[in-house]
Amino acid sequence: ETGVTQTPRHLVMGMTNKKSLKCEQHLGHNAMYWYKQSAKKPLELMFVYSLEERVENNSVPSRFSPECPNSSHLFLHLHTLQPEDSALYLCASSQVTGGRVDTQYFGPGTRLTVL
Amino acid sequence: AQSVTQPDIHITVSEGASLELRCNYSYGATPYLFWYVQSPGQGLQLLLKYFSGDTLVQGIKGFEAEFKRSQSSFNLRKPSVHWSDAAEYFCAVGARGDSGYSTLTFGKGTMLLVSP
Numbered sequence: 001e002t003g004v005t006q007t008p009r010h011l012v013m014g015m016t017n018k019k020s021l022k023c024e025q026h027l028g029h030n031a032m033y034w035y036k037q038s039a040k041k042p043l044e045l046m047f048v049y050s051l052e053e054r055v056e057n058n059s060v061p062s063r064f065s066p067e068c069p070n071s072s073h074l075f076l077h078l079h080t081l082q083p084e085d086s087a088l089y090l091c092a093s094s095q096v097t098g099g100r101v102d103t104q105y106f107g108p109g110t111r112l113t114v115l
Numbered sequence: 116a117q118s119v120t121q122p123d124i125h126i127t128v129s130e131g132a133s134l135e136l137r138c139n140y141s142y143g144a145t146p147y148l149f150w151y152v153q154s155p156g157q158g159l160q161l162l163l164k165y166f167s168g169d170t171l172v173q174g175i176k177g178f179e180a181e182f183k184r185s186q187s188s189f190n191l192r193k194p195s196v197h198w199s200d201a202a203e204y205f206c207a208v209g210a211r212g213d214s215g216y217s218t219l220t221f222g223k224g225t226m227l228l229v230s231p
Contacts, residue, residue, distance in 0.1 A: 004158070031216045042119075043205070043221040050216040090158055094217060100166060101147035101209035101217040106158040 002026055004107035006091050012113045013081065021076040021110045023091030031096045032074040033104060034066060037088040049074060050096055081114045088112075117142040117208045121222035128196045129230050136191040136225050138206030147209035148189040149219065150180055154202045162204075165189060176200070201229045 004025045013019050025032060034046040048056035049068040063085075065077040074091055088109045094102040118141045128134050140146055147166050151159040163174025170182040180191045189206060203226045207219040 006158075040223070042223050043219075045218060048212070048216050048218070055216055056212065056218070092159075096215050096217070098215065101211055103149070103161060103164060104217070104219060105161065106151070108156075108158040111156070 004091055004093055004105055006107040006110050008110060009108065010111045012115065013078070014115050015081060018079040020078065021089055023074040023107055025072055025093035027093055027105060029093040029095045030071050031094045032068060033092040034074065034076055035090040035092065037090055043090070083114050086112055086114045117210055117220045119206050119208050119220055119222035121206055121225050123225045125226045125228065127228040127230055130198050131195050134193045134196045136204050138189045138191065138222060139187050140189060140208045141187065142208050142210070148182060149207040149209065150174065150178070150191050151205045151207065152202050153205065159205060196229055198229045201227055
């Protein structure tokens with residue numbers, strides 16, 4: 001596997017279910033990100049992990065719970081979601097370097113549908 | 116705070132014709148600018164980026180972009196469009212957070228349709 005991979009690619013869940021999204025990066029990066037992409041809205045940054053520490057949480061509801069066990073893996077745990085949470089969830093990674101903005105590389109996304 | 120405007124929601128171009136996708140940004144410091152492309156059901160693929168130096172940047176798939184500070188623009192161009200270029204294109208401006216990581220602010224995207 002190369003780049004950034006995400007599983008599953010598609011997920012349908014009921015509002016009372018608990019599920020998890022997985023992201024793995026094979027680029028040796030030290031920062032990972034979760035984004036939400038909804039129809040007709042810009043990509044929204046949800047969480048940032050830098051060196052395995054959560055450094056940003058953009059006012060995301062607690063029904064979304066991220067986990068970063070090591071620099072290569074990132075999870076998004078989902079519980080009691082709402083239909084408006086249906087979206088494409090994208091994972092990205094980058095190498096944090098001093099003095100400049102780093103380039104983010106994206107996975108293919110998980111298409112989530114909440115019934 | 117930074118922002119990105121992509122004024123065209125949809126653009127239709129004939130195959131073989133030239134393409135220009137517009138992007139305007141708002142950012143108080145030196146901008147770090149990116150163009151990504153997203154095919155249906157896929158993630159975002161980096162086309163090109165501008166950090167500094169030459170204002171005309173070459174990317175993959177024959178794309179280029181020109182940074183114009185005076186116009187706060189970073190327009191994407193391609194001299195001859197292929198049917199496989201049909202996709203959604205996103206412009207983004209990057210900034211560094213307090214902990215050294217970077218955040219990207221994206222525009223709403225421009226959907227490119229290619230007609231035969």
